Amino acid sequence: MEKGKVFKIHSDFYYVDSNTVIFECKLKEVLKKQKQNVLVGDNVYFEKINQTNNQGVIYEVVDRKNELTRPKVANINQAMLVVALKEPNLSHMQINRFLCFFEYNKIKPLICFNKADLCEKNEIDKNINIYKNIGYETVVTSIQTGEGFCELKNKLINKTTVLSGVSGVGKSSIVNKLNSQLILKTNKVSEKNERGTHTTRHLQMYNLNFENSHQSFIIDTPGFSYLSFDFIMPNELDSLFVEFNQYKKKCKFNNCTHTNEQCCNIINNVGDNIEVSRYESYLSFLNEAKKYKEKVTYSGNKVELNYKTNQQKTYVKISDKKRIDSRRLQKQKIKNKIEEENEI
Ligand SMILES: Nc1nc2c(ncn2[C@@H]2O[C@H](COP(=O)(O)OP(=O)(O)OP(=O)(O)O)[C@@H](O)[C@H]2O)c(=O)[nH]1
Ligand SMILES: [Zn+2]
Incomplete structure (x- = not known):
């Protein structure tokens, strides 16, 4: 049995990296029947079925250290939020949106302030200090000048990092610069695109192949650029603003x-x-969050759980073709909390 890491999923095929050799794997039938979900970032055991073609069958998904449902990734050490200091203009609201999401999911964020070449030093400092003072890890980079890339590499080494940030901030450019062998599509209109060979990006993990480490991964997450507050109850929101904690204890009302x-x-x-x-x-x-709560409260939808879970594996009647939708679960969670609140 071989061990490897799932770095890409395409319909029923799981692409597994095992010591830099790529295997195209299918999932063992029994795991399929158990609706075992396999995520990018999962560590798996697989058996080779064809030596020459590097094909295999996944027999086991190793227990996850953690997982995110949006985007669907597993075993991550940190999230790198890329923001541009200019072009597009820095949005603190946008940064905070992501930070809250990572706090909620207990994933350590690293904020990368990119396009430093377009911004004055004192303006950069003013912006990053807001987050440094709270205790967040930050790095300032520029593709143009190469500033910050040594520091960034040190922060990514031997870790699996999920990439996030809105369009145009330089995510692909950064990944390409970290590993010149990777060529992620950037937004700049290239000759290639003009010829019409437009490539769509997928959720995919890349080995950064740093000269001193083969265990530094980055997960590109196209589409992971906007988050709405449909995952938390309004009265729990303040806990995601970590610096509020020391002050809110002294509010007159505990609610x-x-x-x-x-x-x-x-x-x-x-x-x-x-x-x-x-x-x-x-x-x-x-x-x-309040609006979402109202929507859930007044929506007539019956949201019911119709399966039972056993550790990570979900057992569903084989005939039951219903897909387990993480959004529905999320909604159910909020619904349960509203009910609890009403009972008190
Ligand atoms: N001046 C300057 N431009 C940059 C820098 N980094 C990226 N860019 C430019 O910003 C544009 C967008 O970069 P991308 O790497 O495509 O941005 P992205 O975040 O991957 O965008 P999406 O693929 O839409 O999510 C490109 O034209 C880059 O050349 C930088 O540090 N300085
Ligand atoms: Zn208060």
Whole structure:
């Protein structure tokens, strides 16, 4: 039996990297029947079925250290959020949106401020200090000048990093620069594109093949560029703003929403110990989460669980063709919490 890492999934085929040899694998029938899901980043045991063609069958998915449902990836050490200092303009709301999502999923974020060549040093410092002061790891890079790439490599070495960030910030350019053998499509209109050989990117893991490490991976996640607050109850949102924790204990009401209550210690600290942009993001996300909660409360949809789970494997009647939808589960979770709240 061989061991490897799933780096790409295409319909029923799982592409497994085993010591830099690529195997095209199928899933063992019994695992298929058990609806065993296999994610990019999964470590698997497989058996070769054809030596010459590098084909195999996956027999076992190793227990995951963690997993994300959107995008569907497993065993990640950190998330790199790429933002541009200019072109497109930096959006703190956008940064905070991603940070909240990673906090919720307990994944350590690394914020990469790219396109440093387009921005004055003092403006860069002003922006990154907002996040450094909270305790987030940051790095400043430029594709044009090469600034920050040594530091970035050190932060990526021997880790599996999931890539995120809105379109045009330089994600593909950064990956291409980290490993010149990789050629991810960038947005710049290239001769290739003009000739019409447009390539669509897929969720895929790349080995960065650093000279001193073969275990540094990055997962490109096209489409992972916008998140809405449909995963958390409004009253839990403040916990995702980590720097609020030390102040909210002193709010007068323990169910304080930090919006218009009297003696709210969060509001008292905005502009001093809490950045205005962070608080504004909080208010905006709170509204989104409230709207989602209302929608779930009033939607007549019956959302029911119709399967049982046993550890990671989900056993479903084979005849049951229904797909287990992570969004539906998410909605069910929020629904359960609303019910709990109503019972109290
Ligand atoms: N000036 C400058 N331009 C950059 C830098 N990094 C990337 N760019 C340019 O920004 C544009 C977008 O870069 P991409 O790498 O395609 O951005 P992306 O985040 O992968 O975009 P999507 O594929 O749409 O998600 C390209 O024209 C790059 O050449 C940088 O550090 N400085
Ligand atoms: Zn408060």
